[in-house]
Amino acid sequence: MSTVTPLTTGPEITPKQLSASTVAKKKLSSPWASLAVIIIAVLWTVPTFGLLVSSFRPERAIKRTGWWTFFSDPQVTMDNYKAVFGQDGGINLADFFVNSLVICIPSVLIPLALAAVSAYAFAWIEFKGKNFLFLAIFALQIVPLQVTLIPVLEIFVKIHLTGTFWTLWLAHSTFALPLAIYLLHNFMQEIPATLIEAARIDGAGHVSIFFKVMLPLLTPALAAFGIFQFLWTWNDLLVALVFAGGGNEVAPITLQLANLSGTRGTAWQLLSAGAFVSILVPVTVFLLLQRYFVRGLLAGSVKG
Amino acid sequence: MFHTASTTPGKLLQMVAALLLFAAIMGIILFLAGRLGRGKGGDKWVAYLYLTPAVLLLLVGLVYPGLRTIYESFFDAAGKAFIGFDNYKTIFTDKDQLTVLRNTVFWVVLTPFVATGIGLVYAILVDKSRFESVAKALIFLPMSISFVAASVIWKFVYEYRPDQVGVKQIGLLNQIIVWFGGKPVQLLIESPLNTFLLIVVMIWIQAGFAMTVLSAAIKAIPDDIIEAARLDGVNPWTMFKNITLPSVRPTVVVVLTTIGIGTLKVFDIVRTMTGGQFKTSVVANEFYSQTFRADNQGLGAALAVLLFILVIPIVAYNVRQVRQGAR
Numbered sequence: 001m002s003t004v005t006p007l008t009t010g011p012e013i014t015p016k017q018l019s020a021s022t023v024a025k026k027k028l029s030s031p032w033a034s035l036a037v038i039i040i041a042v043l044w045t046v047p048t049f050g051l052l053v054s055s056f057r058p059e060r061a062i063k064r065t066g067w068w069t070f071f072s073d074p075q076v077t078m079d080n081y082k083a084v085f086g087q088d089g090g091i092n093l094a095d096f097f098v099n100s101l102v103i104c105i106p107s108v109l110i111p112l113a114l115a116a117v118s119a120y121a122f123a124w125i126e127f128k129g130k131n132f133l134f135l136a137i138f139a140l141q142i143v144p145l146q147v148t149l150i151p152v153l154e155i156f157v158k159i160h161l162t163g164t165f166w167t168l169w170l171a172h173s174t175f176a177l178p179l180a181i182y183l184l185h186n187f188m189q190e191i192p193a194t195l196i197e198a199a200r201i202d203g204a205g206h207v208s209i210f211f212k213v214m215l216p217l218l219t220p221a222l223a224a225f226g227i228f229q230f231l232w233t234w235n236d237l238l239v240a241l242v243f244a245g246g247g248n249e250v251a252p253i254t255l256q257l258a259n260l261s262g263t264r265g266t267a268w269q270l271l272s273a274g275a276f277v278s279i280l281v282p283v284t285v286f287l288l289l290q291r292y293f294v295r296g297l298l299a300g301s302v303k304g
Numbered sequence: 305m306f307h308t309a310s311t312t313p314g315k316l317l318q319m320v321a322a323l324l325l326f327a328a329i330m331g332i333i334l335f336l337a338g339r340l341g342r343g344k345g346g347d348k349w350v351a352y353l354y355l356t357p358a359v360l361l362l363l364v365g366l367v368y369p370g371l372r373t374i375y376e377s378f379f380d381a382a383g384k385a386f387i388g389f390d391n392y393k394t395i396f397t398d399k400d401q402l403t404v405l406r407n408t409v410f411w412v413v414l415t416p417f418v419a420t421g422i423g424l425v426y427a428i429l430v431d432k433s434r435f436e437s438v439a440k441a442l443i444f445l446p447m448s449i450s451f452v453a454a455s456v457i458w459k460f461v462y463e464y465r466p467d468q469v470g471v472k473q474i475g476l477l478n479q480i481i482v483w484f485g486g487k488p489v490q491l492l493i494e495s496p497l498n499t500f501l502l503i504v505v506m507i508w509i510q511a512g513f514a515m516t517v518l519s520a521a522i523k524a525i526p527d528d529i530i531e532a533a534r535l536d537g538v539n540p541w542t543m544f545k546n547i548t549l550p551s552v553r554p555t556v557v558v559v560l561t562t563i564g565i566g567t568l569k570v571f572d573i574v575r576t577m578t579g580g581q582f583k584t585s586v587v588a589n590e591f592y593s594q595t596f597r598a599d600n601q602g603l604g605a606a607l608a609v610l611l612f613i614l615v616i617p618i619v620a621y622n623v624r625q626v627r628q629g630a631r
Contacts, residue, residue, distance in 0.1 A: 003324060030540075037429045037439065044443050044508065047457045050476055054460065066474050092413035098312050104321045110326055117333070117354040133355070142619045143370055144569050146591050150376070150601070151369035160306070163308045165318060169412040174365030177358050186324060206350045207338040235450030237572040241592070249310050254452045258576050261456055268460065268474075274454040280450045286448035290441075293448075295512065298520050 015091050055272035057082055062268045080273035091260060091270065093253060093277050100234055100281070102165055102251040107172035107233045114173070115180030116222065120210050122181070122187035124196055134185070140178040148175075149242045158159065165250050168242040172233050180225055183296075187221035188214065224296030227289050231282050253278045329357065370612075377605035381598075391606035401590070406497050408586045409508070411570060412614075413477055416563040419507045420556060425515025428548065440519065444512035451509065458505045459577055462491040495583040502584060505573050510563045521555035522548060554626060561622035565615055578606035587611050 053067045060076045065073075084093045121127070122134050156167045191214070199209050215222075237254050244250045258276050260267070286293060305324070333353050340349040395401045423443075430439040446454060463475030467488050473479040477486040492498045525548065532543040533547055538625050549556075571588040578584040580593055587607055595604030 005497065006474050024476055033429050036425065040426050041439060041442050044511070045447065046476070047461045047508070048446075051457045051460050066476065066479050068476070068479075095312070098315060100352065100575050102315045106319060106322050106326070113326070114358045117330075118358040121351040123355040125347050125351040125354075127351040130351075137358075137362065140366055141567075141613050142612075143366055143607065144588075144611045144615060146588060147373045147612050148366055148369035150595060150605065151372040152365055155369075156363070164306060164308060165315070166322070170361070170365065174361045178366075178631065179546070181358065205341040205531060206354075207341065210334075213573055231448055235452070237450070238451050238576070238592070242596075247308075249308050254450045254572075257313060257450075257456065258452045258572070261452070261459065261576050262579060268463075271456050272460070275453045278554055279453050282448045282450070283445065286445070289442075294516055294520075294589075297516060302431070304470070 006020065041283055046082040051272045053277060054268060055276050059268075062272070063266075073161045076090040081154045081277070084270055084277060091256065091274070093256065093274060095248070096251060096253040096254075096275065099250055101254050102232045102253070103168045103172070103240075103250070104230055106165075106169045106175070108229045110169065110173040110228055111176035111180050111229065112222060115184050115225075116215075116218065117210065118177075118181045119184035119188050120206070120214060122185050124301075128284050137178050138182055141182065143178075145175060145238060147195075153242060162243070163247055163249065168239065168250065168252075171243055172236070175239070176229050176232075180229070183225055184218070184221055187218060191217055220292065220295065223289070223292040227285060227293045228296045230285060231293075234282050333357070370439055373605045373608050376601060377609045379602045379605075381600040381602055383601045387602065389601045391506045392610075394603060394605055395606060400585075403583050404590045407496075407584065408568070408614075410496075410499055410569050411503055411586055412564055414500075414503050415506045415510060415558045415567040419510035419563055420514045420518075420559050422507070422511045423516075423559070424518050424552075424556070426511070427482060427515045427519035428544065431519065440515065443515050446509045447512040447516075451505075451570075452576050454505055454509055455573050455576035458501075458508070459492070462501055462577075464488055464490045464492075489577060492578055492584075493582045498578060498582055498584050502573055502577055505577070506567060506570060510566065514559045514563065517559050518555060521552040524553045557625040558622060561618050561625075564618050568611060568614055568618070587614070 050067045050124075052071050054062050056076050056078070057067065057070060058075055058079065060067075062076055084091060086092065118137075122130065152171060153162075157161050161170075195213055196209060199213050201219050204212065232250070235254060236252070237258055240252050240255045241258075244252070244255065248256075255276050257271075260271055260274055305325075309318045312495070333356070337350045337353045340353065361405045367628060376383060377391055378386060378388060380390075395405070401537075426439075427445060430436050433439070460474075461476045462478075464478055465471050465473050465475075465488065473482055475491075479490060481585070489497075491501055506549050529547060529551075529593055530543075533543055543553060569588050571592060572584060574580055574584055574586055574589040575592065580589045585593065587610060591607040591611065594600045594607060
């Protein structure tokens with residue numbers, strides 16, 4: 001290998017393809033590497049798979065034998081899913097599913113809209129105190145939720161909003177703002193200034209520039225953050241516990257699943273089916289929009 | 305429209321009403337911005353209008369509550385009597401609280417390094433292989449589900465059945481122990497084993513994040529560098545040590561610190577799996593228990609502030625490393 005000089009590789013082969021395929025081949029030809037990949041992949045899949053299989057097994061079978069016996073003694077039932085959607089037993093997940101949706105939609109749209117106009121102001125308008133304000137909002141990203149919860153709850157009690165969706169909408173929207181403003185600002189800054197200047201020369205004001213120039217270009221960034229915030233809100237437990245913990249009227253599905261796990265820790269027929277009902281929406285969103293989600297992740301962490 | 309909606313149509317209606325109200329507010333802001341933006345020096349008024357709602361929400365929902373919590377951390381359980389630093393003293397001297405701190409250290413040290421290590425190795429191994437996208441999706445999928453659902457999944461793995469004739473294990477881990485001739489263990493009750501088993505759940509979730517971000521960094525290494533090294537006959541290990549690792553080092557730092565901050569605030573896993581019992585509590589969970597279960601507002605506030613203080617050095621390190629990398 002080391003005798004090969006760059007000169008001889010010149011005309012015959014396309015170096016890029018060669019490098020890609022040989023590097024891959026080299027790695028995969030090592031049995032240890034393949035083994036490591038397989039072990040990690042199995043470890044990451046089997047726990048979920050076990051619970052998924054269990055959710056289709058009869059209650060008696062789940063409680064007496066391990067899910068792996070399913071393969072020697074397959075028994076399939078939909079009873080568990082019927083049970084978690086049943087009215088009796090007080091665990092009608094359909095209601096909580098609706099709650100989760102009702103919580104999530106405004107909690108995504110409100111911060112997205114507010115952050116978009118804020119980010120526009122930071123990226124394209126000169127005003128006094130701009131740098132200080134931007135730095136302050138950037139710094140707010142590191143404030144842990146826990147620090148804010150109790151005083152926010154006290155405010156909600158004072159203005160009689162407790163037990164309504166408003167608490168969750170307002171809380172989720174506020175907590176999302178620092179990261180949303182920062183991310184959208186980064187995306188907006190990458191848009192060439194000449195586009196904005198051209199629009200200004202044509203007599204467009206900040207409102208029409210925002211709608212006609214910015215929004216279309218910003219769609220991927222909005223989608224990325226929107227998915228991020230949707231998954232965050234859908235999967236949240238802490239905010240829901242603090243603001244909706246009191247009653248079932250506005251509690252999301254994660255809260256109900258956590259309660260089930262606490263009070264009926266051995267009711268695996270309900271827990272397994274319930275877990276998969278709660279997973280359904282985020283996994284679908286994730287699989288359909290993976291590209292945007294990954295882009296959002298990269299923008300959030302690589303740029304720091 | 306500010307009442308508690310209890311039927312599905314009622315809930316949906318309230319949601320639509322809220323969205324319309326919000327749209328109306330945004331409409332007014334944009335309308336005023338359109339008017340004000342025309343005059344000379346109107347630009348800055350547009351900026352202030354655009355920023356007002358966000359800044360108001362942040363002031364009321366983040367800045368004031370944060371300061372208020374710091375203030376409350378100097379008061380007693382009922383929030384009435386000023387007790388100075390006593391709550392903080394409790395955190396660092398009380399036996400139960402010291403266990404909480406010890407567990408938090410285990411979490412914050414183990415999770416980022418193990419998750420990032422696994423993510424990095426996996427990203428390198430599957431890079432450019434035939435099954436790359438499927439292999440990556442398998443590891444990444446846990447990222448999209450809730451910590452609560454992940455906890456239920458793993459609680460089932462750790463399930464324990466007493467060691468009696470005719471009783472079979474239904475949890476995979478205990479079954480594996482039995483297959484190898486051991487006796488089943490009450491995995492979530494034995495301390496400190498239980499804390500490590502909870503940490504496994506967090507690693508399981510975060511490795512996908514590490515893998516995705518690092519994989520993008522690996523793909524960004526210029527092909528000609530790899531090609532040159534390959535032509536020099538560099539073996540895979542040297543390639544990893546001298547080319548891959550230095551190239552992705554800034555990203556590794558960002559991933560480590562991001563996971564570290566997330567781990568510091570971990571609450572859902574502990575609460576769902578053990579409720580913080582059996583010596584598994586961590587600061588974020590203890591905050592909740594003290595505030596809402598033990599009705600000790602002062603101590604709860606102090607724990608929240610401690611969380612905030614612990615985040616700062618991690619963020620500072622992150623910012624410094626990223627700056628150095630940019631140079």
